[in-house]
Ligand code: FES
C-alpha cells in the first residue's frame with residue numbers, strides 16, 4: 001500500500017482494516033493526530049486529505065486516495081498557517097490535546113467560508129470536542145484568521 | 153527526559169552542591185521562624201533546600217514541582233521564579249522535576265483545617281501552619297485543589313531571588329566588585345561598565361559559595377512579568393502539533409499494550425479465554441493482571457483489537473449492581489441520622505418551624521479528559537522507570553516499588569505533559585497495571601494505552617450525592633436554612649481503599665463549600681452523612697464543591713424566591729465577607745443586573761466560595777420554541793492576584809464550560825454493576841454550539857493569593873438552574889438538567 005503523507009510517499013504493508021490514525025501514529029511516528037475516542041465523536045484525530053478534514057480514526061489507510069496532511073505538515077492550505085498564527089495570538093490551548101483537530105477543522109472552514117459568522121463556526125466546529133473548554137478562544141481565533149486571510 | 157529527571161535525587165537535596173558543573177538553587181523557608189513546636193521535630197536533613205532553579209553551561213532550567221494538566225501551571229510557576237531571577241520566559245526551559253519531598257504542597261493545608269478560608273485570623277493561620285508542617289513531613293507532592301498558585305506564589309519568587317543574589321555574589325567574587333555595584337537583567341549580571349556576564353558563565357562559581365538566603369522580595373509595582381499578559385511556555389508547541397504527551401511516548405524497543413479490567417470495578421476475573429488472539433498479527437503476549445487481562449503487541453491498534461477478542465468472565469461488583477440501589481443507600485443514610493460531621497450550626501435550628509423543603513441530586517460523573525489514561529514502564533531487577541502524566545508522583549513511586557519489589561529510591565517517575573486531567577490522574581491504576589505487564593517483559597519498555605471505553609469504564613468518578621434541605625423566610629428575608637447531604641466518601645475511597653490508610657476524622661469533602669459560605673443566615677445548619685461504600689470515587693474538578701455549590705445555591709435561590717427578595721440584594725445583605733460581597737457586586741455590575749431583559753430571556757445568579765476563591769456568576773438564557781439556549785455568562789472571581797490575565801481568562805471560561813456542560817449533559821449510571829456510558833456519545837460535555845459568550849473579571853481586593861482552576865465550576869450549575877426556574881417556573885432538582893429540560 002502506498003500512502004502520501006506530508007509530501008512523502010510511504011510504502012506500507014499493514015492490514016487492510018487498520019485505521020489511518022494508527023498508521024500515522026504507530027507506523028509513521030506522526031503524533032500530531034491524537035486518539036481521543038476512536039468512534040468519530042471527538043475529532044482529535046482530524047487530518048486533511050486533499051485539503052478536506054477527515055477523522056483519521058474512521059478512514060482505513062487502505063482506502064485513502066489523495067495526499068494526507070497532518071498538523072506536522074504545512075500542506076497546501078494557506079488557511080492552515082493563518083489558523084496557527086491566530087491560535088498562537090489568542091493563546092487558545094489549555095492542555096492542547098484537541099487543538100490539532102481544532103486547527104485542521106478551522107482551516108477547512110476558512111477554505112470554504114471567507115467571513116464565518118458565529119453560527120458558521122459553531123456548525124463547522126461542533127464535531128471537535130474540547131474538554132478544557134477553549135471554545136470562546138476558538139471562536140475569536142477563527143475570526144482573526146479570517147481577517148488576516150482577507151488582508152493577505 | 154528533562155535534565156532534572158536524569159540528575160540523581162541525592163544531588164538535588166544537598167542544594168547548592170555543584171551538579172555537572174552547574175548549580176541548583178533552593179531556599180531555606182524551613183528556617184524562617186514559625187512559632188510552632190513541631191518545627192523542632194524536623195530532623196537536620198529535613199531542612200533540605202527546595203531546588204527550583206538549575207543553571208549549568210547548557211542553560212537555565214526552572215523546576216516546576218506542580219504538574220501541568222493543561223492549566224498553564226508550568227508557565228505560571230516559571231513566571232514567578234523568573235520575575236525575581238531576572239530572566240525572560242523565552243530564555244529558560246521548564247522541567248517538572250522528579251518526585252521529592254522537597255516539593256511538598258503547602259496550600260493543601262488550607263482546605264484541611266476547620267476554619268473557613270475567609271478566616272485569616274491568627275488562630276486559623278497557626279492551625280494552617282501546623283497542618284502545613286504535617287504536609288511537609290509527609291512530603292505531599294500533589295497537584296490539585298487549585299493550589300499551584302497559592303503554594304508557589306511566595307516560595308517560587310523567593311527561589312528566584314535567592315538564585316539571583318547568589319549569582320551576583322559569585323560575580324562579585326570573580327570581578328572584585330561589590331554586589332551593590334552589580335545589576336541583573338535578562339539572564340546576566342551587569343557590571344558598572346555595562347559588561348554582561350551570562351548566568352551560565354557564573355554557574356560553576358556560584359556552586360562553590362553559600363547561597364545568599366537573606367533576600368527581600370520586590371514590590372508588585374516593580375514586576376515585569378507577573379500580572380501582565382504572558383506567552384505561555386507551552387503555547388508554540390501546542391499550536392504546531394509538536395507538544396508531546398504521555399500517549400506519544402516512544403522508545404527504542406518499546407512494545408504497545410492494551411488492557412481490559414473488570415467493568416464491575418474492583419471485581420474479580422473468573423476466567424478468560426484468549427485463544428482468538430492466537431495468530432493475530434503483531435500480538436506477542438497475553439498477560440493476566442490484577443482484575444483483568446492485558447495484551448502486548450507491536451502497535452496500539454493491534455493491541456486494542458486483540459484485547460477485545462479475549463473472552464472474559466467477570467465476577468460481581470463489590471457495590472450494588474443497579475443505580476436505583478445506589479440512590480436508596482443515600483436515602484437510607486440520611487434516614488439513619490448517622491452523621492459524619494456538623495461543621496455549621498448557627499442560631500437555633502431545632503426550634504424554628506421550617507416549611508420550605510427541597511430534595512436535590514447530583515449524579516456520578518466521569519473525568520474523561522481527552523487524552524486517555526496511559527503509562528510507559530520499564531522494569532529491570534534493579535531499577536524501574538515510569539513515564540506518565542500524573543498528579544501524585546510520590547505515591548506512584550511507592551506503589552510501583554510495592555508491586556515490583558524494587559526499592560523506592562530506584563523507582564524513577566518521569567512526569568509528562570497531560571492532555572487534561574480534572575482529577576483523573578490523581579489515580580494511578582494505569583501505572584500499577586502497566587508495571588504488572590512490564591514485569592512480564594523485563595528490560596522492555598511497555599506503553600499501556602487505555603481505550604476510551606476502558607478509560608470511562610474504569611473511572612473513579614465524582615460521588616453521587618443526595619441533599620435534603622429545609623428553610624424558612626420572614627418579612628421578605630431568608631431566616632433559616634438546614635442542609636443535610638449524604639454521599640460516599642472520596643477520602644475513604646482514595647486513602648482507605650487504594651492506599652490502605654484509615655480516615656481519622658470526618659471526610660471534609662462531603663460538606664465542602666456547604667458549611668463555610670460567607671452568609672449570616674440567623675438559623676443555619678449543615679450536616680454531612682457518609683454513606684457506605686458505593687462505586688469507586690475520587691476528586692473531580694472542584695471536588696465536593698461541584699455538587700454542594702449546586703445544592704446550596706439552588707436552595708438559597710429557592711428560599712430567596714419564596715421571600716420575594718432579589719437574589720443579588722438578599723445575598724449581599726447576608727454576606728459577612730467583604731471580598732465575597734465585592735465579587736458579587738462586580739458580577740451584578742458587569743451584567744447590568746436588574747435591567748430589562750429581552751423577550752423569552754431569563755437570568756440566574758449564584759455564588760460559591762471554594763478553595764479560598766469567591767466566585768460569582770450570572771447567566772442569561774433564551775427559552776425558545778426548540779428549547780433553552782445559553783446566551784451569556786458573566787463571571788467575577790477574587791484571587792488576590794491575577795498572575796497572567798490571558799491564562800486566567802482561559803481557565804475561568806473553561807471552568808464555567810466544565811460546570812455548565814456536566815450540569816446539562818453528563819452522568820454515569822450503573823446497571824449490572826457496570827457504567828452504562830462508555831464514550832463521548834453517551835457522556836457529553838459542552839460542545840461549541842452550546843457554549844455561551846463568557847465575560848470574565850479577576851478581582852484583587854485582598855492580600856492572600858488563591859487559585860482559579862476549580863472555583864469557577866461550582867456556581868455554574870445553580871446559576872443556570874435559577875435562570876431555568878425564572879424562564880419555566882420549574883426549578884431543576886437534579887443534574888443532568890437535560891433529563892428534564894430540552895437544550896439547543
Ligand atoms: S479519535 Fe477520531 S474522532 Fe475521536
Ligand code: FES
Nearest residue numbers: 095096130131132
Ligand atoms: S485544550 Fe484540552 S481538550 Fe482542548
